Amino acid sequence: MPDPAMLLDVAGLHATIDSKEILKGVDMRIPHGEIHALMGPNGSGKSTLAYALTGHPKYQITAGSATLKGTDLLPLTADLRAQLGVFLSFQHPTAIPGVTMVNFLRAAMRSQGKELSAREFLTRLTYEMAELKMDESFRSRYINDGFSGGEKKRAEILQMALLQPQLAILDEPDSGLDVDALRIVADGVRRAVEGSAGKMGVLLITHYNRILEYLRPDTVHIFSAGRVVASGGPSLAKEIEAMGYEGLLGEVAPVSASA
Amino acid sequence: MVTKTDPLSRDYKYGFHDQDVSVFRTEKGLSRKVVTAISQHKGEPEWMLEFRLKALGHFPKRPMPAWGADLSDINFDDIYYYVKPVDEQLNSWDDVPLSIKNTFDRLGIPEAERKFLAGVSAQYDSEVVYHSIHADLEKRGVIFSDCDTGLRLHSDIFRKYFGTIIPPNDNKFASLNSAVWSGGSFVYVPKGVHVEIPLQAYFRINSDNMGQFERTLIIAEEGSYVHYIEGCTAPTYSSNALHAAVVEIIAHKGAHVRYTTIQNWSDNVYNLVTKRAVAYEDATVEWIDGNLGSKVTMKYPAIYLMGERAHGEVLSAAFANSGQHQDAGSKCIHVAPHTTSNVVSRSISKGSGRTSYRGHIKVLPAAYDVKVNVRCDALLLDEESQSDTYPYMDIDNPDVTIGHEASVSKVGEDQLFYLRSRGISEQDATALIVNGFFEPFAKELPMEYAVELNRLLALSMEGAVG
Numbered sequence: 001m002p003d004p005a006m007l008l009d010v011a012g013l014h015a016t017i018d019s020k021e022i023l024k025g026v027d028m029r030i031p032h033g034e035i036h037a038l039m040g041p042n043g044s045g046k047s048t049l050a051y052a053l054t055g056h057p058k059y060q061i062t063a064g065s066a067t068l069k070g071t072d073l074l075p076l077t078a079d080l081r082a083q084l085g086v087f088l089s090f091q092h093p094t095a096i097p098g099v100t101m102v103n104f105l106r107a108a109m110r111s112q113g114k115e116l117s118a119r120e121f122l123t124r125l126t127y128e129m130a131e132l133k134m135d136e137s138f139r140s141r142y143i144n145d146g147f148s149g150g151e152k153k154r155a156e157i158l159q160m161a162l163l164q165p166q167l168a169i170l171d172e173p174d175s176g177l178d179v180d181a182l183r184i185v186a187d188g189v190r191r192a193v194e195g196s197a198g199k200m201g202v203l204l205i206t207h208y209n210r211i212l213e214y215l216r217p218d219t220v221h222i223f224s225a226g227r228v229v230a231s232g233g234p235s236l237a238k239e240i241e242a243m244g245y246e247g248l249l250g251e252v253a254p255v256s257a258s259a
Numbered sequence: 260m261v262t263k264t265d266p267l268s269r270d271y272k273y274g275f276h277d278q279d280v281s282v283f284r285t286e287k288g289l290s291r292k293v294v295t296a297i298s299q300h301k302g303e304p305e306w307m308l309e310f311r312l313k314a315l316g317h318f319p320k321r322p323m324p325a326w327g328a329d330l331s332d333i334n335f336d337d338i339y340y341y342v343k344p345v346d347e348q349l350n351s352w353d354d355v356p357l358s359i360k361n362t363f364d365r366l367g368i369p370e371a372e373r374k375f376l377a378g379v380s381a382q383y384d385s386e387v388v389y390h391s392i393h394a395d396l397e398k399r400g401v402i403f404s405d406c407d408t409g410l411r412l413h414s415d416i417f418r419k420y421f422g423t424i425i426p427p428n429d430n431k432f433a434s435l436n437s438a439v440w441s442g443g444s445f446v447y448v449p450k451g452v453h454v455e456i457p458l459q460a461y462f463r464i465n466s467d468n469m470g471q472f473e474r475t476l477i478i479a480e481e482g483s484y485v486h487y488i489e490g491c492t493a494p495t496y497s498s499n500a501l502h503a504a505v506v507e508i509i510a511h512k513g514a515h516v517r518y519t520t521i522q523n524w525s526d527n528v529y530n531l532v533t534k535r536a537v538a539y540e541d542a543t544v545e546w547i548d549g550n551l552g553s554k555v556t557m558k559y560p561a562i563y564l565m566g567e568r569a570h571g572e573v574l575s576a577a578f579a580n581s582g583q584h585q586d587a588g589s590k591c592i593h594v595a596p597h598t599t600s601n602v603v604s605r606s607i608s609k610g611s612g613r614t615s616y617r618g619h620i621k622v623l624p625a626a627y628d629v630k631v632n633v634r635c636d637a638l639l640l641d642e643e644s645q646s647d648t649y650p651y652m653d654i655d656n657p658d659v660t661i662g663h664e665a666s667v668s669k670v671g672e673d674q675l676f677y678l679r680s681r682g683i684s685e686q687d688a689t690a691l692i693v694n695g696f697f698e699p700f701a702k703e704l705p706m707e708y709a710v711e712l713n714r715l716l717a718l719s720m721e722g723a724v725g
Contacts, residue, residue: 054680058672082682090680094673098695107691108681142695143677159681 004070007032007201008053008167013064015052022048024226025064030167033198035189035215037237038205040223041245046205047091049223050171053203054088055081068167083112085166089156089173091205096143101155104143105162112163128161132188149176157188164196169203174211186214209241224249283343288336291315294438297341301407301441304414314427314437321431327586327617328555333529338470338501340439342384348405350391380405380460384469385441396454401485402447403458406474409445416447420478424507424535432503432531436472443473443504448483448514457486457519457705470501477507479514479542486517488705499554500528508536510544512566517545521708523715524552526583532558540566540595547703548575550585551715559617561590564598564626571600576700578716579644581610588617588649593626593659604635605700607693608644617649620661627658637667638696640689690716 003009008030015023022045030036040046052059053066055078066073073081096104105125109115116124129138132154144152153173160168170189174182193200204217212220212234220236221228222245229249230236240248283300285293294315298308323330380390380403387405396403402413409417427437444460462473479485502524510516516536524530530553536544546560562571573589591600606614616635637646648665670692678688694701694713701709 056676077685078676078679079682079684079688082680088680090677094671094677096674096677096692096695098698099691104678104681104691107683107687108678111682111684111687142698163681 003029004067006030006067006069007034008066008068008203009070010053010066011064013049013052013066014062015048015059016062017048017059021062022059022226023052026227028203028221028228030201030203030219032201033193033196034218035193035202035204037212037215037217037220038203038223038228039207039220039237039240044223045226046223047171048226050088050169050203050205053081053169054078054086079111082163082165087160087163087165087168089153089160089168089170091171091175093144093147093152093156095145095147097145099143100140101143102139105159108159109162114163124162128158131161131191132158133184134158150178150181153177153181153185154188157185157192161188161192164192165200167201167203168192169205171205172207173204174206174208179210182211183214186211189215209237212237222248283341284339285341287339289315289318289338289340289435289439293340297439297441300341300343303410306418307410310422310427311438311440314434317428318431318434318438321428321434323431324557327557327615328584330529330531330555330557332499333501335435340470340472341441342469343386344383348387348390348408380444380458382442382460382462382471382473384463385471387442392458399452400447400449401452401454402445404445406443406445406476407441409447409476413445413447416478417445417476420507420509421476422507424509424537425505425533430533433505433533436474436503436505436533439470440472440474440505442471443475443506444477444487444489445475446477446485446487448479448485450480451482452480453484454486457488460487460489462489470503472502473504475504475506477516477518478509479511479516481511482513483511484515486519488519488708490521490523490708500524502528502530502532502553504532504534506532506534508534508544510536510538510542510569512539513541514539515543515545517547518560519547519704519708521549521704521712522552522556526552526554526580528553530556530558532556534558534560535563535590536561536571537563537565538569538571541568542566543570543572545572546574546589547700548573548587549700549704549712550575550577550587551712553583553585555584555586557586559588559590559619561592562600563592563594564600565594566598567595568597568599569595570598573600573602573604574700574703575604575606576697577604577606577614579606579608579612579614581612584613584615586615586617588615588619590619591621591631593620593622593629593631596625596627596629598626599630600632602631602633602635603699605638605697606635606646607638607640607696608646609640611643611645613645613647615647615649616665617651619651619653621653622656622659624655627656629656629659630661631659632662634662634664636665636696638693639667639669640693 006029010026010028013023013026026049038046061074068084134154173185217234220232220234222230285296294311298311380387390405392403425433427434446458448454477487508516538544544562548560550556560573564571571591575587577585577587579585589602602618604616608614614637618633620631622629635648639646646667674692675688678691693716701712
């Protein structure tokens with residue numbers, strides 16, 4: 001049974017794309033206010049889990065459950081899940097030419113019942129953009145159109161900061177960033193968690209230990225072949241760095257398979 | 260994915276119609292008698308009646324276009340060619356008959372006036388019912404009137420240019436217009452005068468089985484500048500209406516003319532318009548052409564680049580909903596050396612809607628050092644919708660640089676998901692993408708028109724969601 005006290009409760013989740021099974025029984029529970037890291041080899045299905053939880057129409061859920069504070073997410077379309085408080089920071093955000101960031105951000109906030117007056121909105125936006133060291137010209141640029149890799153990541157974090165979700169799924173928010181940009185992004189995530197008074201949970205998909213040093217996850221999950229094969233404290237991330245997935249999975253995989 | 264609502268079903272907000280208030284109309288169908296009656300009713304000079312009757316002679320001889328859209332439903336015998344709604348033209352808004360005033364209130368004419376436009380003209384069926392121009396423009400010699408008044412009060416200029424760019428035998432619908440034309444705008448800008456604020460005209464068809472045949476003539480003398488804007492609407496009737504306008508623009512040496520139109524006819528109007536401009540030495544002509552409504556539109560704004568360094572721009576946007584065919588494009592004829600043209604076309608098709616881009620670039624042997632750039636992009640909103648591109652190029656000089664790019668795309672699943680993952684509904688997400696696609700066009704519009712365009716598109720996309 002889903003646990004309504006739990007922010008995110010995923011149990012036995014299976015998902016396919018083009019009738020190919022990618023998720024093969026994912027179990028994961030994220031309490032309010034916790035940061036969980038999700039690590040694993042390329043192609044293990046981490047991004048698919050992110051898409052499946054946020055309602056990408058290309059993915060079919062074939063078994064299992066996913067609830068947010070006890071509410072079943074699976075029958076809901078992506079926009080309704082977002083309105084419930086699920087946010088996805090995309091690994092590769094798509095460009096939408098002709099739609100300015102400012103129009104888009106206002107439309108998104110309006111759709112989530114978080115509309116501000118024009119003045120309040122601009123004040124908030126200016127503040128958040130300054131925190132993320134984003135140039136003012138971002139406002140009138142088209143969504144992700146011609147953005148550099150680093151600009152895209154910051155723009156995703158900006159959206160999270162403005163929308164204040166319950167659950168933020170961050171799909172490699174650190175990839176391709178230099179040290180300074182990484183710190184800015186990590187600070188942005190931490191600010192959002194702290195600003196939520198311990199309510200917002202984070203599922204952080206990453207390959208690198210560095211962002212975890214900034215964000216200090218409560219739990220680290222290891223993902224392999226479509227499911228969570230090991231979970232542990234922050235030290236697990238260090239072990240991966242030292243041993244590699246192969247070394248580590250060689251040890252833990254059999255245990256998890258019988259679990 | 261199952262879509263429960265039709266996010267782009269069209270809600271035509273100008274679908275209301277007023278009671279017939281006409282004070283005079285000719286009998287249905289086309290004849291010498293009808294053409295003579297129009298001319299006599301207007302008290303025109305003899306040469307204009309002759310011009311009309313000559314054009315009437317050309318009309319049956321000119322073939323229906325065998326290409327483009329399907330025009331087989333047009334019944335020329337079932338059309339009122341002239342309907343006069345009021346006794347005389349008015350310069351005070353208060354004097355406009357209530358039913359007509361209400362219509363233009365809904366279209367936003369009084370607001371336009373309040374915004375201190377340089378001039379406003381409103382045509383209802385065949386005649387211009389309301390007209391005003393700022394006194395200081397009049398003092399500087401600018402003429403902005405309806406075409407009938409232009410003929411009456413400024414016959415020298417009028418006669419010098421009328422029908423010279425688009426002769427009455429140019430094509431079937433130009434012949435028809437030349438025979439029965441009424442209303443439209445006459446604009447004359449003297450040498451060196453810059454008209455800073457746009458001149459605006461509104462055209463409205465209100466009668467059933469009505470043809471509207473306005474005639475617009477714009478003359479910009481050396482070094483002058485003018486921006487002329489028109490908007491068009493019609494109510495929805497069960498039978499089809501015909502709009503066959505003719506627009507002629509003359510941009511003399513170094514003049515700059517921008518012509519902007521947003522046409523939002525109801526979906527039973529045949530919109531068959533001939534638009535042509537000549538640009539002399541160092542002149543610039545820009546056609547900004549938006550086509551949202553109508554059953555069929557066939558319209559290819561043309562620019563003849565007659566003098567050295569003349570420049571032409573055609574920027575068009577078309578939206579074809581189910582049952583609509585927007586066959587639009589452009590023609591750029593490079594006659595002189597060092598001339599340049601730039602064509603940008605954006606079109607969106609939905610349901611059984613169809614958009615076609617038909618472009619003709621011609622470079623004559625004497626025209627060297629010519630630069631041409633054509634870009635047309637089509638967006639399809641579903642599996643059924645359709646778009647075609649017909650680019651024609653006749654290049655008779657080797658010293659020409661031509662860029663041509665065309666693309667057809669569908670609303671991307673990734674784009675939709677990105678917006679929806681932020682809480683934005685499918686309808687609103689589609690509307691945002693559609694607006695974004697039209698942005699290169701919208702940003703060229705005066706602000707109130709850009710807002711209106713966005714609003715019209717959003718309205719079309721609201722569907723059944725409350």
